[in-house]
Amino acid sequence: MDSRTILAELPRLRRYARAMVGDRAVADDLVQDTLERGWLRLAQWRPGSDLRAWLFGIMHNLRVDQLRCQGPNTQPLGEAESEAPMRATQSDRLEVNDLAAALARLPEEQRAVLLLVALEEMSYEQIASTLGIPLGTVMSRLSRGRERLRLMLDGHHPVAHLRVVR
Amino acid sequence: MSKLPITEADLHAYVDAVLPDDRRAEVEDFLAAQPEEASRLFAYQAQKDALRQLFNPVLDESLPAELLELAEKPIVPAMEAMATPAVDMKRRPFLSRWSMQRIAASFAIALLSGLAGWLGHGQYQATERMAQMTPLARQAAVAHVVYSPDIKRPVEVTADQEDQLVKWLTKRLGTPVSPPKLGTLGYELIGGRLLPGNAGPVAQFMYHDSSGQRLTLYVSTEQTVSRDTGFRFAREGAVNVFYWVDGKFGYALSAGIDKGELARVATAVYDQLENK
Numbered sequence: 001m002d003s004r005t006i007l008a009e010l011p012r013l014r015r016y017a018r019a020m021v022g023d024r025a026v027a028d029d030l031v032q033d034t035l036e037r038g039w040l041r042l043a044q045w046r047p048g049s050d051l052r053a054w055l056f057g058i059m060h061n062l063r064v065d066q067l068r069c070q071g072p073n074t075q076p077l078g079e080a081e082s083e084a085p086m087r088a089t090q091s092d093r094l095e096v097n098d099l100a101a102a103l104a105r106l107p108e109e110q111r112a113v114l115l116l117v118a119l120e121e122m123s124y125e126q127i128a129s130t131l132g133i134p135l136g137t138v139m140s141r142l143s144r145g146r147e148r149l150r151l152m153l154d155g156h157h158p159v160a161h162l163r164v165v166r
Numbered sequence: 167m168s169k170l171p172i173t174e175a176d177l178h179a180y181v182d183a184v185l186p187d188d189r190r191a192e193v194e195d196f197l198a199a200q201p202e203e204a205s206r207l208f209a210y211q212a213q214k215d216a217l218r219q220l221f222n223p224v225l226d227e228s229l230p231a232e233l234l235e236l237a238e239k240p241i242v243p244a245m246e247a248m249a250t251p252a253v254d255m256k257r258r259p260f261l262s263r264w265s266m267q268r269i270a271a272s273f274a275i276a277l278l279s280g281l282a283g284w285l286g287h288g289q290y291q292a293t294e295r296m297a298q299m300t301p302l303a304r305q306a307a308v309a310h311v312v313y314s315p316d317i318k319r320p321v322e323v324t325a326d327q328e329d330q331l332v333k334w335l336t337k338r339l340g341t342p343v344s345p346p347k348l349g350t351l352g353y354e355l356i357g358g359r360l361l362p363g364n365a366g367p368v369a370q371f372m373y374h375d376s377s378g379q380r381l382t383l384y385v386s387t388e389q390t391v392s393r394d395t396g397f398r399f400a401r402e403g404a405v406n407v408f409y410w411v412d413g414k415f416g417y418a419l420s421a422g423i424d425k426g427e428l429a430r431v432a433t434a435v436y437d438q439l440e441n442k
Binding site: 002003004005006007008010011012014015018019028031032035036039099100103114115117118119123124139142143146147149150153154 | 178213220224225226230234237238399432433436440
């Protein structure tokens with residue numbers, strides 16, 4: 001772990017943090033805390049192992065700690081709320097906001113798996129080790145998260161016009 | 167031929183394109199017969215694309231200064247052992263452990279500066295030693311200082327002949343070399359030139375921003391120590407240099423701009439070279 005490799009990971013850490021917490025300043029604070037903790041725990045990092053996964057793991061643990069401290073205010077909304085009506089959309093811009101809003105309504109642990117797959121393109125195994133959960137749990141969170149997001153977005157606005165790119 | 171039943175995990179692995187070919191074919195057969203499942207997966211794929219579209223722009227944002235600062239190694243390794251036991255994290259002292267480390271770091275810097283001052287009287291030897299330690303950064307900085315102030319002829323081949331520049335430098339260096347695109351950061355290519363390195367040719371690309379501020383990227387292919395280095399920072403007079411070694415390639419980005427801004431450009435250059 002050195003400055004160059006850290007610098008190279010920064011944009012990705014910021015992207016993931018932004019997607020996880022939504023707010024720019026809060027997300028950057030999270031990245032900042034991650035770097036601080038990373039430097040403090042440098043001795044625990046095995047050289048040659050995946051630095052990115054290690055840093056994402058640190059960020060994940062920090063986030064878990066934060067949520068634990070903050071109490072019920074920021075608990076992810078439960079099943080019932082996910083059915084809450086969302087405003088109608090008129091334009092692409094609003095549609096993007098809807099995706100962000102729907103994402104924010106996902107339970108934290110499902111959102112994390114979804115984002116590590118979509119943004120980081122981590123393998124399911126990497127996600128399991130980054131989040132410290134079994135592979136089966138990764139799959140069930142991914143499955144539930146994707147389905148819940150689909151239902152939220154589908155509720156009022158079909159996403160089928162987006163092209164599938166394989 | 168007995169096929170394993172298609173599981174939910176298979177369907178997600180299909181969306182994420184991580185299935186082996188034969189299994190993927192089986193899933194495709196399954197989806198052809200199950201239009202509802204197909205449209206569900208279609209929606210998952212669309213989600214994935216939309217999430218990327220929504221958040222990828224964050225990758226191109228310039229990095230906040232606090233984060234750039236934190237990317238720097240906070241303490242000199244030798245100080246770590248001294249700094250660590252000094253503070254008990256659990257007792258939450260009025261100075262955080264982090265600031266303690268910063269203080270330790272500034273002591274270390276003060277100590278080193280003192281040492282440097284003491285060595286000052288042997289300046290010639292010190293300079294010599296510096297040159298041996300960081301030939302790449304030093305050569306790059308000197309090349310920057312020599313060519314970047316040149317109004318009439320800063321480069322040998324100008325950016326409007328970029329194809330020829332690339333062809334020429336690639337041929338002379340014996341390995342593909344091309345200038346990164348820094349337009350999104352506000353730096354346009356002026357052109358490039360060939361320079362003598364330690365044992366053969368090296369390349370220099372020059373950029374400028376709208377205010378005329380010039381920046382050079384020095385590319386050497388003669389790094390013989392096969393160990394990659396981290397992002398390093400050096401200062402030669404008024405010139406700041408970020409440099410790193412990647413295999414036989416040595417890169418050094420020099421400019422008379424502040425460290426944070428230069429780090430931002432260096433990160434972009436590094437990313438482009440990395441993803442080539």
